[in-house]
Structures are given as C-alpha cells and as structure tokens.
Amino acid sequence: MKNTLNIKAINFNIKWKDKTANFLKIESILKHETADLFLLPEMFSTGFCMDAEEIADKNNETLNWLKKLANEKKAAICGSVSIQENEQYFNRMYFVKPDGEFEFYDKRHLFSYSGEDKVYTKGEIRKIVNFKGFRILLQVCYDLRFPVFARNRNDFDLILYVANWPESRISAWETLLKARAIENQSFVFGLNRIGTDGKNLVYPESSYCFDAEGKVISTLSSEIVSAELDLNQLQNFREKFPFLKDGDDFEINF
Structure with missing residues (x-):
C-alpha cells in the first residue's frame, strides 16, 4: 500500500510587520x-522581528486564520508566529490539521546573536506530530545547529525546519539540512523565506527537501517548493x- 505525503512550501517575501498583507x-x-501539507516560513505573518510587544498575537488571530485556511484547503498547514501568552512571548510553530485540531512547538534554541533570547521564552517540549502515517518533528530555524535535540530515536520520519536564515550564513543552512537528513535517516524539509526584511537582511532562494540519503527531492516552481515523500x-x-x-x-534534559 502506497503511503505518501505531498508537501508544498511557500517561500515568499514576507512584508514586514503586516499580518493582513x-x-x-x-x-x-x-x-x-x-x-x-502546506508549509510556511518562520514568523510568516510579520518577519523575524524582536518587537514582540508590537507584533505578537494576543487573541489567536493567526491561529484562527490558519484554522480557516486549513479547512478551506482540506490540508494541514504549518508555520511559526510570534505569540503572547501569560505575559511571555514565544516563537510558536503551529501544525493545524484540516479539521481544526492543532498542535504546536515553541522554539527551543533562541538566536542570542539577534537578541531573541532576551525577548522570547524558549520552549521546553520536543514535539512530534502524527499526520497521514508520518511522524513529524517540528523545528524552527536556529534549532538546526543543534543535532542532539533533533536526534532520531526511531520516533520520527520527517523533520520540518521553518526559517528566516540570511544570505550571509546560507552555506551553513544548506549543509546542516543535508546532514540532519543523513544522520537521522529521515526526510528533512527546510523552508526559508526569500527577499529582504525590515532590517535589510537578504534571503536567497534556499528551500529544499532532502531524503535519507541526502538527495534533494524537491522541485521549485515560482514561490512553491514541492516534494512528495514516500514512507x-x-x-x-x-x-x-x-x-x-x-x-x-544520550541523556537529554528537555
């Protein structure tokens, strides 16, 4: 019996701090x-921004929009947003299913180079979602640099990385995605945004899906990066x- 997962990722130029746009x-x-499954970049509604008080969702506005879109498309939708919860801010990756059920992962490794750790609260839970027979590990951007946290303990088949990873460090992004696929014998889909953000950082086209051998199995058409995964x-x-x-x-404390 064929068991496949068709993923389409949207690597678009995010409009700075403009959720509606x-x-x-x-x-x-x-x-x-x-x-x-449709995949969206890190902080897809605002760009990777440290002005959390200004941009963070306070009333589940992005989650509600994701639920509506998932229902309309009859597909799961996944991406990260800035949210406020109990006086704290999180870089939260939502995985919303077609029926409106959702799970989430709060980014654990906060990018201290940009001051993310001073604004956002790190997540404490390693999150694996089950969808259409695939066990999917959720990860956000900087998590990619920490392989022990993503080590496959025979508990996942696919890692999703959503990111705002700039051109100056793009070689590391591409190399580490491939490494995570090979070392974990897993599919790895890494989605990066494109364009220029509000801090004038440039993001080149650099989204890929790798198979367990480290081969690129995705294709690019305009703003859509597609891959069909065969379990x-x-x-x-x-x-x-x-x-x-x-x-x-490994004995890991998280």
Missing part, C-alpha cells in the same frame, strides 16, 4: 494549489541500512 499574499499563492521507500532504506540502531545513547 501576508495573509492575503499566502491566500493568493495557494488559491489553486492542492497538497496534504515505504524510507522504511525500505532504513531496513537495508539500519544505522540508527548503532547510535549513541
């Missing part, structure tokens, strides 16, 4: 698109090369 842009891009193919590869069972045991 970004919602309309995404709706326009997705108007005629179909998929099992049976992944399981066959793992059975042929059972490298994960030889890995080290």
Whole structure:
C-alpha cells in the first residue's frame, strides 16, 4: 500500500510587520494549489522581528486564520508566529490539521546573536506530530545547529525546519539540512523565506527537501517548493541500512 505525503512550501517575501498583507499574499499563492501539507516560513505573518510587544498575537488571530485556511484547503498547514501568552512571548510553530485540531512547538534554541533570547521564552517540549502515517518533528530555524535535540530515536520520519536564515550564513543552512537528513535517516524539509526584511537582511532562494540519503527531492516552481515523500521507500532504506540502531545513547534534559 502506497503511503505518501505531498508537501508544498511557500517561500515568499514576507512584508514586514503586516499580518493582513501576508495573509492575503499566502491566500493568493495557494488559491489553486492542492497538497496534504502546506508549509510556511518562520514568523510568516510579520518577519523575524524582536518587537514582540508590537507584533505578537494576543487573541489567536493567526491561529484562527490558519484554522480557516486549513479547512478551506482540506490540508494541514504549518508555520511559526510570534505569540503572547501569560505575559511571555514565544516563537510558536503551529501544525493545524484540516479539521481544526492543532498542535504546536515553541522554539527551543533562541538566536542570542539577534537578541531573541532576551525577548522570547524558549520552549521546553520536543514535539512530534502524527499526520497521514508520518511522524513529524517540528523545528524552527536556529534549532538546526543543534543535532542532539533533533536526534532520531526511531520516533520520527520527517523533520520540518521553518526559517528566516540570511544570505550571509546560507552555506551553513544548506549543509546542516543535508546532514540532519543523513544522520537521522529521515526526510528533512527546510523552508526559508526569500527577499529582504525590515532590517535589510537578504534571503536567497534556499528551500529544499532532502531524503535519507541526502538527495534533494524537491522541485521549485515560482514561490512553491514541492516534494512528495514516500514512507515505504524510507522504511525500505532504513531496513537495508539500519544505522540508527548503532547510535549513541544520550541523556537529554528537555
């Protein structure tokens, strides 16, 4: 029995601090698109911004929009946003299913170089979502640099990384995505934004999906990066090369 997951990722030029414009842009891009899962970049509604008091969702406005869009598209939608909860701010990655049910992951590794750790509160929970037979690990941008946190303990088949990763460090982004796929014998889909943000940082086209061998299996068409993942193919590869069972045991506190 074929077990596949069709993913379409939107790597668009996020309009700085303008939720309405970004919602309309995404709706326009997705108007005629179909998929099992639509993926959106890190802080897709505002750009990667430290002005949390100004931009953070306080009334679930982005979550409600995601639920509405997921219902209309009959697909899951995933991406991260700035939110306020109990007087704290989080860089929160939502995974919203077509029926409106959702799960979330709060970014654990906050980018101290930009002061993210001074504004946002780090997450404490490693999150794996089950969807259409795939076990999916949710990760945000800077998490990519920390392989122990993402180590596959035979508990996931796909890692989703959403990011605002600038041109000056893009080689690291591309290299680490491929490494995470190979070392975890997993699919890895890394979605980066494009364009220029409100701080004049430039983001080149750099979104990819890798298979467990480190091969790019995604294709680019305009602002859509697409990939179809075959779970049976992944399981066959793992059975042929059972490298994960030889890995080290880690005691991780999170």
